[in-house]
Amino acid sequence: MATVNGSYPGPTIYAREGDRVVVAVTNRVAYNVTIHWHGLKQRRNGWADGPAYVTQCPIQPGGTYAYDFNVTGQRGTLWWHAHIAWLRATVNGAIVVLPARGVPYPFPKPDAEAEIILGEWWHADVEAVEKQGRALGMAPNTSDAHTINGKPGPLFPCSEKHTHALQVQWGKTYLLRIINAAVNDELFFSIAGHTMTVVEIDATYTKPLSASAIQLSPGQTTNVLVRADQRPGRYFMAAKPFNDAAVPADNKTATAILQYAGVPASVLPAPPRLMPETNGTGFVAAFHDRLRSLNSARYPAALPLAVDRRLLYAIGLNIDPCASCPKGSRLAASLNNITFVMPRVALLQAHYGGLKGVFTADFPDRPPARFNYTGAPLTAGLGTSLGTRLSRVAYNASVELVLQDTNLLSVETHPFHLHGYNFFVVGRGVGNFDPTKDPSKYNLVDPPERNTVGVPAGGWTAIRFRADNPGVWFLHCHLEVHTSWGLRMAFLVEDGDGPDESVLPPPKDLPEC
The missing domain is CATH 2.60.40.420 (Cupredoxins -  blue copper proteins)
Structure with missing residues (x-):
């Protein structure tokens, strides 16, 4: 088993709000490795986020990479874990971010x-x-x-x-x-x-x-x-x-x-x-x-009330052809009928390095075909495609994303994690999302703020966030089996105006593919 510093779980990282944190990771196992600092927003600094082939190439055996980031505007319990294949089963640990000195718990x-x-x-x-x-x-x-x-x-x-x-x-x-x-x-x-x-x-x-x-x-x-x-x-x-x-x-x-x-x-x-x-x-x-x-004076719920971009992503489990598999097929997963294919070059590096042909920025805002998402099982699927397709989002746009479970093969709960952001869970329900009726039931006063949310089996969850963190940010199911089947995508959030709204330059020790 792979561990960090010989322990399972690995060591807890303690910091205070406002601290700079530097963690040198040396890979002494036979697998490629990356570390994701789950829930840390990594403001303008996707280079330290960690998902393999999204924001960085992995640390190869014998290699070292120093994750260097600031803890800005956050405090509480987060965690870190490997973000490549299934290594996070034993490569994980807690992150405890204490409030700034002199600031009490509420x-x-x-x-x-x-x-x-x-x-x-x-x-x-x-x-x-x-x-x-x-x-x-x-x-x-x-x-x-x-x-x-x-x-x-x-x-x-x-x-x-x-x-x-x-x-x-x-x-x-x-x-x-x-x-x-x-x-x-x-x-x-x-x-x-x-x-x-x-x-x-x-x-x-x-x-x-x-x-x-x-x-x-x-x-x-x-x-x-x-x-x-x-x-x-x-x-x-x-x-x-x-x-x-x-x-x-x-x-x-x-x-x-x-x-x-x-x-x-x-x-x-x-x-x-x-x-x-x-x-x-x-x-x-x-x-x-x-x-x-909590939505207090010190910790307000900064919820976007107006929405610039409305998205509907249908979650699908499907069966794809597989010539090498014993039954001639394999289980797969998709968002809006797209099974996401991980590239061989990190998406963030490709975008800011001007590499062509690594991805396209045309991920659809809604399913290509509308149907009764949670009705009778549609075991035949709807014809999924493979692709490395990102959704381009303007800097500072307010986004509402409805994640809709479907009965392709079966209904199932799906916990989705968005990198680089917190979001507000404004609504959830069973059955098919109704864009006419369901928004009237949203909590727009004090909705819970999260970085990972569960989509109920045979139901939907609506989240909102403001895209004020430029970079390439992964969105994926946090059931590792579904992520490995392709239940993932990424947002390409454009730079804003000036250096304070733009992605930082890449570090010199960023691993190469």
């Missing part, structure tokens, strides 16, 4: 803080697992376990040393920084006997929200306050999958232990809290509908 100050990283584990080389699935034209094998801070817990046939324990003092309050670093699974999280108060999502503050369980898609982070006010003992923290589609999943529950100081490890933990059903769509919808931006 919630009661906790007595202590801890990172909780939810992961996914295979008893095999994940690169070999993905390669085997690709050769067969099928979905790769599901994972063998989930983990909490790298350990599966005692519900698996493991010893106590394979269980993460968080020690707490009675009467004190703890800020847990929870990250879903799983490769393909959406997860629920809960703590037996304790209520959590959500105060932040994706490094943006929220109105306090009390919850017995929370749900995170791969890529999302959630900060919760937990008060250690129960009878001193040992209590299970648990993570289990949310899966409302007819597809295989690792359905096992990972556990860790919240342990009160002075309680011996021989005490049996309280059973895990009864969590939502694995297919608990109703719970997930209600939880996300309750999330609200």
Whole structure:
């Protein structure tokens, strides 16, 4: 397995709002590597964003690249991970951005803080697992376990040393920084006997929200306050999958232990809290509908009210011909009927280096063919095409993007991550998006602000953002299996006026392809 500095998860990066961060990455494994700083906006600095063949060529074995970036206007919990193939299964870690000195949290100050990283584990080389699935034209094998801070817990046939324990003092309050670093699974999280108060999502503050369980898609982070006010003992923290589609999943529950100081490890933990059903769509919808931006004087919700560009992207799973596959076909995925093909040269380098023929800037604003997106399954598909096609966006344009799930093969939830930006989740629903009726239900006051959002199975999600960060920015499903099948695209945001609205020059040590 590939790790960073010999640990899984890798080391936490601590910074303060306004800091400059430099991370030298040396590749000592047999695979090409890049690192993505998930959720950091990288203002005018896509060179430090990290997705392979989008903003940089990968770091080849034996090579080094120094990621150099500023943390501007952000604070909270983010994370870093490999952004090439499936290496992020074990190459990941937390990013904790503290507020600027002298700036308090907009919630009661906790007595202590801890990172909780939810992961996914295979008893095999994940690169070999993905390669085997690709050769067969099928979905790769599901994972063998989930983990909490790298350990599966005692519900698996493991010893106590394979269980993460968080020690707490009675009467004190703890800020847990929870990250879903799983490769393909959406997860629920809960703590037996304790209520959590959500105060932040994706490094943006929220109105306090009390919850017995929370749900995170791969890529999302959630900060919760937990008060250690129960009878001193040992209590299970648990993570289990949310899966409302007819597809295989690792359905096992990972556990860790919240342990009160002075309680011996021989005490049996309280059973895990009864969590939502694995297919608990109703719970997930209600939880996300309750999330609200803090929208205070210090932290306003800077939501674009007027829209310059309206986009509708239909999400499709499809079957493509494959002469080398045993069944003569392979599973694939598409946005607006386009299965995205990764280039051999990084898109950002190609654009600013004037290289021709690497991509076209004609990604369609809406599906080429309208149909009943969430009706009866259309197993035959609609005729997808392969292409490296970007969507060109004018600098500072306000964009509304509706992500529409479809019933091509099956309906399924899809967590989408947009690089380079936060966005506001103004609406979500089931069925087909209705451009006449559904916008009247948008939350245009205090919608949640995120960098990764779930599209409900057989439904839609509407987001808005202002394109004020020039460069090439990846948009993709954060289920790695779908990304590898082509469920991805990129925005080419043009430079504005003058150097302060233009992409920075590339660093001298930028890797070459």
